[in-house]
Amino acid sequence: MHMQLYYGDIPLCYTHSVAMVLHAYGYDFQPPYLEALMAMGNGANFLNDDPKHPLVFFDNGEPDISISNCLQMLGFEYDEYYLRPSDEMDIVNIKENLASLLKNGPVIVGPLDMGHLTYNPNHGYLKGVDHFVTIYDLIGDELCLHDPAGYPCMQMNFTDFLSAWQAESIAYKRGSFSMWGNLRRVETPSPAEIYHKLSLTMKERYESGQSNVIQAYADSIRSHGLNSQQKQLHDFFSFRLASARSNYLSHFLRKYDLERAVLKEKMADLFGQAHLANLREDFISLADILQDIAQLDNQFKEKCLQYKGRE
Known part of the structure; x- marks a missing residue:
């Protein structure tokens, strides 16, 4: 049995704002679906270059550009x-x-x-x-x-x-x-066309994004633990957000690419475990979990980069 779809209090303000405006225009797209189309929750990037205590966001997109992409994908x-x-x-x-x-x-x-x-x-x-x-x-x-x-x-x-x-x-x-x-x-693209456009976006973002960030972050936590700024970011924000994003993308992909969907499902579960390890301040376990996430993300990245699309 695959993981159930999550609904709840997750800081996806850009997605919820798009959903509200689309609803006002007469289009009822659910936030989990829109968030999958935003393609935000893949890979990771460093926000600073502190060698001991870097700040990391688990995404490789930007919300404002993703809003435009999402609206265009939907026609x-x-x-x-x-x-x-x-x-x-x-x-x-x-x-x-x-x-x-x-x-x-x-x-x-x-x-x-x-x-x-x-x-x-x-x-x-x-x-x-x-x-x-x-x-x-x-x-x-x-x-x-x-x-x-x-x-x-x-x-x-x-x-x-x-x-x-x-x-x-x-x-x-x-x-x-x-x-x-x-x-x-102006257009009503088919579900297959929307999946195609999303796959191209994910491929492009992996091609232009930072590489091996999650593995490097796992290594840094194993050596130096987390400082209060990193820990606070993870207590309240990043791991629960990454888990929800992975859950939403997994559910979207299940109809089209089961391999990618399963990888995202596993990552959703591991990000939940990362949140718990962070709360316990068990930084060795957290580093191990992030290393597992890094391996899954690399597999997911490879599949995204191999995407050829419609023949």
């Missing part, structure tokens, strides 16, 4: 807006663009810096943490938004929201004040 066109670092900041223009998109329905916005979302009682501890929400109305200078971190029907002053939306502390963004709206479905 949607959309209007988008963002400010590159070289662009001049024009607050009136940003507001006008948002208001224009809102005429057609809610808008996906992000990345945001959670440290500036003052309706969240923990915002003071969340500076530099990236986030996505949906805006569904703009009344004068008041934004109405749904925040998938557990804050529906929030209101925030537009000027106050800009400091979050500028996302100065978020390194990966393609630009500040990023938004997607005015969705229209």
Whole structure:
């Protein structure tokens, strides 16, 4: 019997924001399905180059680019807006663009810096943490938004929201004040076509991503353990997120590629075990588990790189 599909409180703000906006446009795609199409939860990358205590994220994609990819895979066109670092900041223009998109329905916005979302009682501890929400109305200078971190029907002053939306502390963004709206479905790709597009995306991300990160991380933990910053990241975020992503992708792949689906299922289980070893501060066990994950990810990577697609 294969692993059941997980539903629950997982920090997939970008996916939940896309699901909410698609629903408003009349399309009912479930978050686990959308998250599989985001192709975020494969491989890993170093966020810093500390030889003893590196910070590692278990993904090889970026949320803003993945939102665009996901919408395109499903056959949607959309209007988008963002400010590159070289662009001049024009607050009136940003507001006008948002208001224009809102005429057609809610808008996906992000990345945001959670440290500036003052309706969240923990915002003071969340500076530099990236986030996505949906805006569904703009009344004068008041934004109405749904925040998938557990804050529906929030209101925030537009000027106050800009400091979050500028996302100065978020390194990966393609630009500040990023938004997607005015969705229209111009194609209805078949499930097989969607699987093909996803497989190409996974192949491309492995080709361009960092290699052997998980094995290197296992070696570093075996030698140096974890510092408080690493441990906190794993206590609250990374292993449970990686487990859910692997679970969702496994369920999606099961219809098309059983070998890849089984590898992802095993990784989902091991990431759950990694969370428990981290809580126990059993760093030797954690290193062993991560080494097993690294081997499975390498097998999964090989199968992704071998993907040829439709003849």
